[in-house]
Structure formats: C-alpha cells, structure tokens
Amino acid sequence: MNLGRRERVRAATIMEITETARRLLVKDGPDAVSLRAIAREMGMTAPALYRYFPSHGDLLRHVVGALFNDLTDGLVDALAEVPDHNMYAKFDAACRAFRGWAHAHAKEYALLFATPVPGVGQAEQVDFAAECGRRFGMTFLNLFRDLWEKHPFPVPADDQIPAEVRDQLADYRERIQADLPLGCLLVFLQCWVRLHGAVSLEVFGHLDFALTDIEPFFELGVVEIAARLGLCPDPFADPPDG
Template sequence: MNLGRRERVRAATIMEITETARRLLVQEGSEAVTLRAIAREMGMTAPALYRYFPSHGQLLRHVVGDLFNDLTDALHSGLHAAPEHDMAAKFRAACREFRTWAHDHRREYALLFGTPLPGFGQEEQEDFASECGRRFGLTFLELFQELWAKLPFPVPADAEIDDDVREQLAAYRDRLGLDLPLGCILVFLQCWVRLHGAVSLEVFGHLDFALTDPEPFFELMLREVGERLGLDMTNPA
C-alpha cells in the first residue's frame, strides 16, 4: 500500500521515537526512557510527542513490541538455518538463539522479562505490544506442536495431573485454541520454565556465585530438556 507524504513522515517519526527510546534504554537504563529525554534527543518538545503516543505507557508498549519482533526474528533466523527435518537441531537453534539474544541485549531483555517499569503493564489491551508478544510465544509453541506431531513423547495422563493444575492447564489450552493433551501443555510449560529460568539467571548475574562460565551448564540443561522430549541430543552441533 502506497502511503501519502503525511503518513510517511508520521511513520518515520514513530520509528525515530522508538529507536531513540531503545538507545536510551541500552545506554542509560530504563529510568532514562522518559518523554522529556526522548524529546530532547530528537530536538522536539515533550508535548509534541503526544501527537504520536498519547502516554508514556503506550510509548513503552510500542518499544516492547519492537523488541519482541527483534527477538522473534532472531529465533526465526536460527530455525531457518537448521535442517528442516532435524527436530533436535531446530530445538537447539531456537533455545540457543534465545540465550544469545538475551546476552547481546541485556537491558532490552530485562524490559521484556524482568521487573516491569513503573506504571507499565497496568492496562490490559490489544495493541502492537500484545500482538508482537504473541508472535514471540507462538514461535516456541509452534515448534513444540511440530515436535509433538512428528515425534510424540510420553506425557502424563489427565488423571495424573493435580486437580488445581489441571484446571489451569485446561483454561490455558482453551485460550490458545489448541488441540493438545493437557499433559502435553504441562510439559511445554515445564520446558519453557527451565529455558526461561536458566537464561534469566545468567543474564541477571544470579549464577555468578557458582559459575564463571555458565554456557556448559546451559548446554547440560538443554540436553536434559531435549531428552525429556524424546530428541536425540547426542550430536551437540
């Protein structure tokens, strides 16, 4: 679709605002990402920014969406580089890309997965950020579904799952519109918790008390999770 001059200028300004906010985040930390600081960097007035983002919270949500897209694109690049029919290679690629992006973008990762900024996340809304967040989540979920379809692995039966957990899993499955056993949903969440937890502990420095090089520890976790999913993890490449 061809945009008119006014729309092109507006789109370019929104992109510049987002890039400026991200640069401030990386260089100075989350506290520096204010409308006044962004306006100063761009040679604008803070009130002028309200023509593009009605609130500081909405600006941050746009930055979050941009970061989720950046991370998701990195995951897709890793997946596309792996052999199409080698599920173990695709699993390793996605998990390693997630860890690599987190280490290369620590402050961005903290904004996405750490403590939310003051006032951020208080409004539940369907917007750019939530759409991009779903795109990120679907990357791992679709990989998991592909694995389940091609190489089904053992999962607990519904009756083996505690009632309070089973009800939550069923509600989560319904929200996603999935046709998967509850035991499969449970294993998916357990695997995500291990991956996310391992990467977050590394990025936030909470393994420094024991490890000077956490990468081999991460690879050990990756092998254990892969084997839990029935993958052949004997080839570490």
C-alpha cells in the first residue's frame, strides 16, 4: 500500500520515537523511558509526542511490540536457514536464536520477560504489543505443531491430566484456535517453561553461583527437551555456530 507524504512522515516519526525509547531503555533502564526524556533526545516538546502516543503506557506497549517483532524476526530467520525435514535442527536453531537474542539484548529481554508492561500479554488485549507477543508465541507453537504432525510424540491422555489443568488447557486451546490434543499443549507449555526458565536464569545471573560457562549446560538442556519430543541430533550434521 502506498502511503501519502503525511503518513510517511508520521510512520518515520513513530519509528524514531520507538528507537529513541529503546536507546534510553538500554542505557538507563525502563524508568528512563519517559515522554519528556524522549522529546528532549529528539528535539521536540513533550506535548508534541502526545500526537503519536496518548500516554506513557501506550508508548511502552509500542516499544514492547517492536521488541517482540525484533525477537520474532530473528527466530524466523534462524528457522529459515534449516532444511524443513530436519526437525531437530529447527528446534535447536529456535532455542539458540532465543538465547542469543536474550544475551545480545538483556535489558530489552528483561522488559519483555521479567518486568512486563501492565496489560501486555492479557488474553483480552488487542493492541499492538499483544499482537506482536502473540506472533512471537505462535512462532514456537507453529514449530511445535509441525513437529507433532511430522513425528508425533507421546503425550498424556485427557483423563490423565488433572482437571484443574485440563480445563485451563482447553480454554487456552480455544483462545489460540489450535487443533492439538490437550496433552500436546501441556507438553508444549512444559517445554517452554524449561527453555524460558533456563534462559532467564542465565541472563539475569542466577546461575553464576554454580557455573562459569553456561553454554554447555544450556545445550544439555536443549538435548533433554528435544529427547522428550522424540528428537535426536543428527550425528553427521555439522556443529552449529555460536
């Protein structure tokens, strides 16, 4: 779609505001991302920014959305480099890309996964940040669905899942409109919790008490998660970079 001059200028300004907010976040933390500080960095007045973002919360949610898109684009690029038939390599690439982004953007990662913006991530939210967050989540879920369809792995039957968990999984499945067994969604969440927990503990320095080189420990965890999904590394494949 071709944008008119006014729309192009507005889009460019929103991008500049977002990039300025991200620089302030990285430099001084989330408390430094204020409309006044951004206006000062851009040579604008704070009231002028209200034409683009009506509140500080709206601005932060837009930054969160942009960060989710940046992270998701990295995952998509990493997955695209792996042949479709090699599901272990795809799973490994996604895990590595997630960890790599977290290390390269630790403060942005903290905003997304440690100190979320109020309202972001709630099921009823339909704003930019929530949509970008769902795009990130669906990248992993679509990989998981692809794996399930190509190489189904053992999952608990519905009657083996505690009722309190089963009902929540059913609600989750309806919200995301996923044609997957409840047991499959349970395994997906369990794998995600383990991956996310491992990366977060590492990035926030909570494994330093025991480990000085965490990468081999992380790789061991990826192999164990993959094994739960019936995936085994190809002994003839080239070792991954990074």
